Amino acid sequence: MGKAPCCDKHGVRRGAWTPEEDEALVEYIKKHGHGSWRTLPKQAGLLRCGKSCRLRWINYLRPDIKRGQFTTEEESTIIQLHGMLGNRWAAIASQLPGRTDNEIKNYWNTQLKKRLPRLGHSLGAQHPSFSPDHGVVLKSESPSTRHMVQWESARVEAEARLSMESALLNSWSTNETYPDYFLQLWHSEVGQSFRMIKGKGEVCQSPISQGSSSSKLESCSDVSLQVKNNTGSSAFANKSPEQASSYKPKLEDGKTGSDSGYYEFLDTSDSALNHFLDMPDGEIGSLGQTESFLNTLYGSCD
């Protein structure tokens, strides 16, 4: 690309990666793991900076990467999470196995954003603070802002726990699940603590925050992946590592992933949103799950 190099060193390659570079990077990481990204290029014989190597691996070369068109389930998940989190692509990506933050970000900016002004208009009638660019934009200084921030923070931390709980529920063959992913959160322990905050009108830390060893978002995805791999609820869970690494989703028919355990976690009967995604201009009707989700939040915070 025509931008200044990300590393000051001369002799560091930039721009598009060659197949040879890809192969060298993959081979090295297969044998040694990535270790320190800073030292990796030299050890792997690559004339790249560590940052570039890391990006290439994470966004393109990782074996569990999922390429191709987004499914309607993935789209609705992105829309819901973006409505909640805004442009926190890494957090959104952590809930979409095999998808990278970069990919989701690109998909949002090139596809969904074009369709969402219509959604924004529709939502705006009832939720004036909704923005396609920033999700739910809260009025600063409002008391609900603090609650929302607190709730969101607790929610992110709860994702790992919910993944675990969901996996356990699945393993117990319990079919009783809430119809909405966020309603699940809402009715979870964290949601309860949030409701208590609202009720008392005072700020307190979520019990999970107090007890968790890390508040980093990535820790959530790490845990999620681990749990899924251990319990069979991920797309790869029933496969050997070799099978998992060569996993190729069926992308042509646009139904990828709907049969995986992960998507059982989501409400696949979200016909309203799915219709929206395929809807021509001017035909947006009800917004189903996303709207009810926002109603849940607003109704509870006001």
Next chain:
DNA sequence: AATCATCCCAACCGCAAGCAC
């Protein structure tokens, strides 16, 4: 067939958080 316009996505940069010393 050639040119221009638009779209898509890989890759880059800057910043901030986390960590080690």
Next chain:
DNA sequence: AGTGCTTGCGGTTGGGATGAT
């Protein structure tokens, strides 16, 4: 506690692909 280094994240850019004229 302060400092420097590493890593991860989000915003942005530009080249290639594709479509329109």
